[in-house]
Amino acid sequence: MQRRHFVQSLSAAGALGSVSLLSACATAPGASAPHVVVVGGGYGGATAAKYVRLFSEGKVRVTLIEPNANFISCPMSNLVIGGQRDMAFLTHSYANLQQRHGVQVVRDRVNTIDPARRMVRLAGGSEIAYDRLIVSPGIDFMWQALPGMASAEAKARVLHAWKAGEQTLALRRQLEAMPDGGVYALAIPAVPYRCPPGPYERACMVANYFQKSKPRSKVIIFDANPEIQSKRGLFTRVFSQNFPNHIEYRHGHTLLDVDATTNTLRFEVQENFRAAVANVLPPMRAADLAVNTGLATVLRRWCEVNFLSYESVAVPNVHVLGDAIQTSAGMPKSGHMANQHGKVCAGAVVSLLLGQPVPSMPIVANTCYSFVNDTDAMHVASVHRWDAQQRTMLVVPGSGGVSPAPNEMEGRYAIGWAVNIWADMLG
Amino acid sequence: MKTLVQLLAVGLLGAAALAAQAQAPAAAPAATAAPAAAAAPAQPPSAMQIRVWASTCMACHGTAGRAQPGMESLAGMPRDEMIRKMQGFKTGRSPATIMHHHTRGYSDEQIAAIAGYFAALPR
Numbered sequence: 001m002q003r004r005h006f007v008q009s010l011s012a013a014g015a016l017g018s019v020s021l022l023s024a025c026a027t028a029p030g031a032s033a034p035h036v037v038v039v040g041g042g043y044g045g046a047t048a049a050k051y052v053r054l055f056s057e058g059k060v061r062v063t064l065i066e067p068n069a070n071f072i073s074c075p076m077s078n079l080v081i082g083g084q085r086d087m088a089f090l091t092h093s094y095a096n097l098q099q100r101h102g103v104q105v106v107r108d109r110v111n112t113i114d115p116a117r118r119m120v121r122l123a124g125g126s127e128i129a130y131d132r133l134i135v136s137p138g139i140d141f142m143w144q145a146l147p148g149m150a151s152a153e154a155k156a157r158v159l160h161a162w163k164a165g166e167q168t169l170a171l172r173r174q175l176e177a178m179p180d181g182g183v184y185a186l187a188i189p190a191v192p193y194r195c196p197p198g199p200y201e202r203a204c205m206v207a208n209y210f211q212k213s214k215p216r217s218k219v220i221i222f223d224a225n226p227e228i229q230s231k232r233g234l235f236t237r238v239f240s241q242n243f244p245n246h247i248e249y250r251h252g253h254t255l256l257d258v259d260a261t262t263n264t265l266r267f268e269v270q271e272n273f274r275a276a277v278a279n280v281l282p283p284m285r286a287a288d289l290a291v292n293t294g295l296a297t298v299l300r301r302w303c304e305v306n307f308l309s310y311e312s313v314a315v316p317n318v319h320v321l322g323d324a325i326q327t328s329a330g331m332p333k334s335g336h337m338a339n340q341h342g343k344v345c346a347g348a349v350v351s352l353l354l355g356q357p358v359p360s361m362p363i364v365a366n367t368c369y370s371f372v373n374d375t376d377a378m379h380v381a382s383v384h385r386w387d388a389q390q391r392t393m394l395v396v397p398g399s400g401g402v403s404p405a406p407n408e409m410e411g412r413y414a415i416g417w418a419v420n421i422w423a424d425m426l427g
Numbered sequence: 428m429k430t431l432v433q434l435l436a437v438g439l440l441g442a443a444a445l446a447a448q449a450q451a452p453a454a455a456p457a458a459t460a461a462p463a464a465a466a467a468p469a470q471p472p473s474a475m476q477i478r479v480w481a482s483t484c485m486a487c488h489g490t491a492g493r494a495q496p497g498m499e500s501l502a503g504m505p506r507d508e509m510i511r512k513m514q515g516f517k518t519g520r521s522p523a524t525i526m527h528h529h530t531r532g533y534s535d536e537q538i539a540a541i542a543g544y545f546a547a548l549p550r
Contacts, residue, residue: 050490051482340483344479347478347482350475360476363480363483363532365486382528383528383529383532384532385532399531401528409524410525413497416487419496420495420497427495
């Protein structure tokens, strides 16, 4: 109703308002307007910041706090490692959030959250008050599991490249510098970890590069898990049919430690392995900020939330999104999923702040494309809905599935997916 | 009017459940209001609920249904046309790469509500 009035008054004033224009300009909410602070401008946080503005039609103020100057996407970063794309493809500005949607973007890091006072303290020293806080902190690595990786030198030599940015390009350079005949070893931690199909896609993209440029080299995957964790049938076939000489998959390899000076992986059971390039994905947990705030209620590792609102079960008025949460069964830690968390959370937060009923039947959907070479991709998809009796999200029976085989059409859709989801969160 | 009252009641219950859960200790089961929620008859979805449902599509099909190149825009698509397309994917009558996997996650009523939402958006 209010929006209709607003549209009428805009039209009367001679302004031709598109929806995006409306949401951008509808906003000079006074200082008394409810204030949402969003911590972290990734797939979850940026989406939540934008959609709180959209769903509230400008009635809720939003401040997004993000230390990085630009968003750099983890999804598609394996294409940089494989040599198909450059960092510019992954890198996107936060400017539209501010200019089109009225989100105040603060480039800083949140050091601490004080839930009792509803304040966040920034590394720069200032404090910002919130009515509701949305934390989308991503993951940090459990380095204590790999004592040999403690030093900065070790971390600079044996890369994870599991947070897109400098390490993405650095891993690409290691692969380029590696002599033909060298082995690239990829160590995968036990689930749960960020992006279940990501390591297997990375193996394909590196093997694809080797086939063309370093035919005597190969990829060896050391997986702590008993089997491939996503698109298993598809990846198994791709490994054996597309890369019979360039990918070797070894399951059940729990990494005990890494000697970064020699790129040597030490396993619990099997023999040590010395690689030309070692790429180690350490065990993961919710990022430090979530753990330090008491949000990581599951083994101090993952954050339990109420799936109607993504509000923490432990800390009132604080909502948690994305890879940091304890997911429901079958819900992957993916960028697409974080985008969906952000929207459900935004709808709930706006409703709570404006005194409206919180939507009680949430649905979230997931799409993950994986490339297997320059052109071909394949997907896994799922749809999850709230189950009021079990009070969790359950996969809708009959929904979801995987591609029959990687193909070019889905390769084009995969790029379309990326371009569209980036625009949905930042455009 | 009756619907409105029911909606309000459900909303209050929902809010109470949220508040209760937010203040519960971490390990406590979060289900004090679950029996009421489970026993409640199916309610028509609120405008916000439909908006949030529709937003699940926007990850690929664009904010407000206006897609970037490579995906189909949904804004302003006539409601019946969108229902027909979605049902085609859902039943397998229409060829699909991924939309059959997504449409089967939504009830017919949810598809109709989402289609109505996009139909009302400017192209």
